[in-house]
Amino acid sequence: MKYTLRVWRQNGPDDRGRLVEYTVDGITPDMSFLEMLDVLNERLLLDGDESIAFDHDCREGICGMCGLMINGTAHGPQKATTTCQLHMREFDPRKPITIEPWRARPFPVVRDLVVDRSALDRVIESGGHVGVHAGAAPDAHAVPVPKPDADRAFAAAACIGCGACVAACPNGSAMLFTAAKAVHLAALPPGQPERGTRALTMVQTQDDLGFGGCTQAGECATACPKEIGTDVIALLNRDVLWKVD
Amino acid sequence: MNYTEGTPLRDTRAPDGPLETRWERRRLAARLVSPANRRRMSVIVVGTGLAGASAAATLAELGYQVLSFCYQDSPRRAHSVAAQGGINAAKNYAGDGDSTARLFHDTIKGGDFRARESNVYRLTEVSGAIIDHCVAQGVPFAREYGGLLDTRSFGGAQVSRTFYARGQTGQQLLLGAYQALARQIHAGRVVSRPRTEMLDLVVSDGRARGVVVRDLVTGEITTHTADAVVLATGGYGNVFHLSTNAKGSNATAIWRAHKRGAWFANPCFTQIHPTCIPVGGDHQSKLTLMSESLRNDGRVWVPARPGDPRRPAEIPESERDYFLERRYPRFGNLVPRDIAARATKAVCDEGKGVGRGVYLDFADAIARLGRDVIAERYGNLFEMYQRITAEDPYSTPMRIYPAVHYTMGGLWVDYDLRSTIPGLFVVGEANFSDHGANRLGASALMQGLADGYFVLPAVIGDYLADGPFGAVSPEAVDEAEDSVHATVAALLAVNGDRTPESFHRELGRVMWDHCGMERSADGLAEALKRIPDLRADFWRRVKVTGSGSALNQTLEHAGRVADFLELAELMCLDALHRAESCGGHFRAESQTPDGEARRDDERFAYVAAWEHTGGTPVLHREELAFTAVRPSERSYR
Incomplete structure (x- = not known):
């Protein structure tokens, strides 16, 4: 199969960037989307061009490193799926595919499709953790945790930090990301002592970093490859308000 | 390729005497560094998977200044994140007869009697504390309705001792370690440098004192120095091109350290x-x-x-x-x-x-x-x-x-996780120590976190007690930096007609065919003939476009493939010299009539540690002594 691609090329943060059209041939339905880009990149290289830079690593949907805007949708057309898990059988060869980087003020473009998402690390660093030193913990069975709490914590902790929620949000808000971490820790006993300060600090940090505010558009949850729902945002707001009071 | 025999090697830091008290006695004998002095000591940790992130966080908790590197855009993405099934611990929560001794026995037998008893016993001893610590961090392990932790069974065990978080155990454990690291970054005790790749080790006055790194965004090559260096850079399974490793997983850090004097143990022990x-x-x-x-x-x-x-x-x-x-x-x-x-x-x-x-x-x-x-x-x-x-x-x-999937081989370390270069410590999959010739399922996560949270922090002080080590020789820095600049320039200069990927693919086929699930003297000899040819071809025909002073993923890949092309040869040499079958290393010539692996304890009950000389590699043997478990035929029938 043969596809027409329109790919965002940008030499560096100061370059204006542009969409460049390519055709790529010899694509089979069982190839992954990133394997299709590999094929194109090998060809570009042999033609003496620079390959298209894009982030990827585990290629099994868990590291959170990949993330492309495909035809205007974060991680492309398939629900609950990261870019690396997409396969070409999902794409009609008659229609061109537009590929762009995540776009949000706190995510400057590094090169081509690669953006700098380190702002998400700053949010976690500011409060997304439990203050416990190695070697100080009591026996793991000292405090039983009701299964529903453990399951709720797990569902929120499934966040892979890819940033699709930010890219999808019309305001460039990181609320789904921040709330997922806050709710994961708030659902478990070790997360209680710092619960309020954690929520408040992380929200303040994301505001300071230039992420937008949440207006409950809900695009984040639609884009989330791990299907984290907007209920976590409501739970985060509860903890923030409780702390502000 | 040939080799010569060198002097035998001994784990110089494991205490003798009863296995059960060795770790306690070693900890007691290890010198400490006072809190005030720890603040004046610095440690570089390369890699942020389970071993690296837990080591960096814990060393910072102790008060050392830590500099942490990873090639990914965030420490949270290291490939431990992809581990699915679980983590073993001898908690006996299932009440099915588990114990430290039983986990020890299963691990030694699982490794086909090619692991070091003292290390394995310690691993099983600290396994329970890992679960305690992770729960205290908020790792959401699976639980039963009564609120207690659930466990399941894994291969090679007849008890249920594997703790898990659905099929994302590695992710959840890594996030726990990453968050502990993030807390120390926020506190200013760790400086984190993501998108940075280690390309050489600086050895000054016989001690590992720093690393040369390339900033993957700007291409800038810089040197960072410290009182000790910890490698936590994972395994080398991507030498086979196709593997379950992440695309970026590579052997460059351990291979360059090997070329600087760290001996490489059991490189042929790979897990399929x-x-x-x-x-x-x-x-x-x-x-x-x-x-x-x-x-x-x-x-x-x-x-x-x-x-x-x-x-x-x-x-x-x-x-x-x-x-x-x-x-x-x-x-x-x-x-x-x-x-x-x-x-x-x-x-x-x-x-x-x-x-x-x-x-x-x-x-x-x-x-x-x-x-x-x-x-x-x-x-x-x-x-x-x-x-x-x-x-x-x-x-x-x-x-x-x-x-x-996994490589049991890696840089040789002693009981204190010291490599053969003083000041260079190796943790997690990057070292060779705990899994022998075959790793049991759910034991990689256990080892990575044991090394990082509990073992390294307890013994690194014994080395650092002699520090701080003073100024690093400028000549050593210049020499290492020049060598990195030269390699980058050489890769860009070839301008040939083949992609780095095409060489990687071809190398992978040679390795899978001849050094994969079944190995033979003829096949390995063939591979040892083809790999040097392929390597020569690489340096004549590889094509890398773009520049060294910007983000250039083709250049990154080419550098990693160049190192795989060297490491692959050592793997085949090791596989050829070990004319027995054990664990994941199956030699066609050494099997029982019904096709099971035939081990040869008379000739091969040793760790093969290879020294790089630039010419013929030198083999140093560490004989394995078994006091608690008698090596027997490994039967699961």
Whole structure:
């Protein structure tokens, strides 16, 4: 199969960037989307061009490193799926595919499709953790945790930090990301002592970093490859308000 | 390629005497650094997987200044994140007779008696504290309705000691370690440098004192110095091109350290995981694992008649060969990985394979437990499988085939995790120490976190007590930096007609054919002839466009392939010299009449540590002594 691609090329943060059209041939339905880009990149290289830079690593949907805007949708057309898990059988060869980087003020473009998402690390660093030193913990069975709490914590902790929620949000808000971490820790006993300060600090940090505010558009949850729902945002707001009071 | 014999090697830091108290006695004997002095000492940690992130966080908690590097854009993405099934610990929460001694026994036997007893015992001793610490960090392990932790079984064990968080255990443990690291970054005790790749080690006055790194965004090459260097850079499975490793996983850090004087132990000990999604087409870029935990409920089978064209549902029970249950009735589908992988290859070689694999069937488990229970246990794995293959494993059996997964070999370390270069410590998969010739499922996470949270922090002080070590020799820095600049320039200068990927693919085929699931003297000799030719071809024909002073992923890949092309040769040499079968290393010439591995304890009960000389490698043997477990034939029948 043969596809027409329109790919965002940008030499560096100061370059204006542009969409460049390519055709790529010899694509089979069982190839992954990133394997299709590999094929194109090998060809570009042999033609003496620079390959298209894009982030990827585990290629099994868990590291959170990949993330492309495909035809205007974060991680492309398939629900609950990261870019690396997409396969070409999902794409009609008659229609061109537009590929762009995540776009949000706190995510400057590094090169081509690669953006700098380190702002998400700053949010976690500011409060997304439990203050416990190695070697100080009591026996793991000292405090039983009701299964529903453990399951709720797990569902929120499934966040892979890819940033699709930010890219999808019309305001460039990181609320789904921040709330997922806050709710994961708030659902478990070790997360209680710092619960309020954690929520408040992380929200303040994301505001300071230039992420937008949440207006409950809900695009984040639609884009989330791990299907984290907007209920976590409501739970985060509860903890923030409780702390502000 | 030839080798010469060097002086034997001894683990100089493991205390003698009873196994049960060695760790306690070593900790007591290890010198400490006072809190005030720790603030004046710095440690570089390369890699942020389970071992690296936990080590960096814990050393910072102790008060050392830590500098942490990773090539990913965030420490949270290191490949430990992809571990699915679980983490072992001898808690005996299931009340099924588990204990430290039993986990120790299973691990030594699982490793086919090629691991060091003292290290393995310590690993099993600290395993329980890992679970305690992770729970205290907020790791959301699976729980029962009563609120206690749930466990499941893994290969090579007859107890239920594997703790898990659905099929994302590695992710959840890594996030725990990453968050601990993030806390220390925020406190200013760790400086984190993501998107930075280590390209050389600085050795000054005989001590490891720093690293030369390349900023992957700007291309800038800089040197960072410290009082000690810790490598936590993972395994080298990507030498095979196709593996379950992340695309970026590479051997560069350990290989460059090897060339600076760190000996490389048992490079041929690689693990082929039995249950992966089979290779699809020629442009396949990686292989996806289906967790070993699936063998708790899935049954592995092939049609009894070779070439049977019927769909799986149409084949009656009597015409199926449940070959693991047939050959290994005691462990059944839960035999260790090397055994299951080899048995799978054997039935496929007999022509009984289906497509490019064998069936892993959940029909019985769904009938027994219901679809909901199976979905609760393995839902995310089933979805992952369906996305890749477009087949629904709830209604049709999975097809699976072995793939390269883990490397037991790595840089040689002593009981204190010191390499042969003073001041260079190696933790996690990057070292060789705990898994012998085959790693048991759910033990990699255990070892990474044991090294990082508990072992390294307890013994590094004994080394640093002699520091701070003063100024680093400027000549050593210049020499290392010049060598990195020269390599980058050389890769850009060739301007040939082949992509780095094409060389990687070709190397992978040579390694899979000759140094994969079955190895022979003839095949290895062939590989040892082809690899140097391929390497020469690489330096004549590789093409890298773009510049060294910007983000250049082609250049990064080319550098890693160049190192794989050197390491591959040492792996084949090691495999050729070890003329026995043990664990994942199966030599065609050394098997029992019914096709099982035949170990040769008379000749090969040692660790093979290789010294780099620039010419002929030198083999140093560390003889293995077994005091608590007597080496026996490793039977799972």
